[in-house]
Amino acid sequence: MSSLGHILLVEDDITLADWVSEYLIDQHYQVTHVDRGDKVMEVFENCQPDLVLLDVMLPGINGIEVCHLLREKSSLPIIMLTARADEFDEVIGLEAGATDYVIKPVRPRALLARIKNSLSNREVKSSESKQLVFGDLSIDQESSRVVYQGQEVELSTNLFAFMWFLASQAGEVVDRDSVFKALKGREYDGLDRRFDVMLSTLRKQFNDDPQNPKKFKTVWGKGYLFVADAWGDS
DSSP, X not given: OOOSOEEEEEOSOHHHHHHHHHHHHHTTOEEEEEOOGGGHHHHHHHHOOSEEEEESSOSSSOHHHHHHHHHHHOOOOEEEEESOOSHHHHHHHHHHTOSEEEESSOOHHHHXXXXXXXXXXXXXXXXXXXXXXXXXXXXXTTTTEEEETTEEEXXXXXXXXXXXXXXXXXXXXXXXXXXXXXXXXXXXXXXXXXXXXXXXXXXXXXXXXXXXXXXXXXXXXXXXXXXXXXXXXX
């Protein structure tokens, strides 16, 4: 059977790296392993992987910085491996441009599901150019470009996808389960706060007062609301 994709595994725990590599190879993936953060970019350029599994704590350069460097070069899926379940890793990792994250100890089937979902989401991309305009805000899906008040706003791949999803349903409250199904391919588990974190980040990016937001609202018990008429008029 041909390879389902090439995965770059960045992990300094050799025991963990060995079994993850063996498991993924058994599942018909090609795996390249790197054990230091400062080696990643050279290997990345040489092997051109389809997805990166990236540990947070690495010698040389930490995983967050590596994620930033990778994101400057490519929009490929990046799944971070973290031993911490607290908000710090979640916020920093997602803002650095990670596609998803997995908390250690890694469960093989859960990891495989995340990999398959990330790769399939990358493949499903509309060839038709789509653009949304709300007053001074313009969002172009094909180019992943956001312009607000004449200035381009740099957003990570995850933030852009989340903003596009909300904006495409402007004026409607979108529940968390719908967001998770659309963007992560799974149901909301009642605990994962990643999209709450990302909404806070979007508010910062667009100067939306978190105490009294006008552009991105959270409707308690229901979900998120992108306000169509809150973006001014040139």
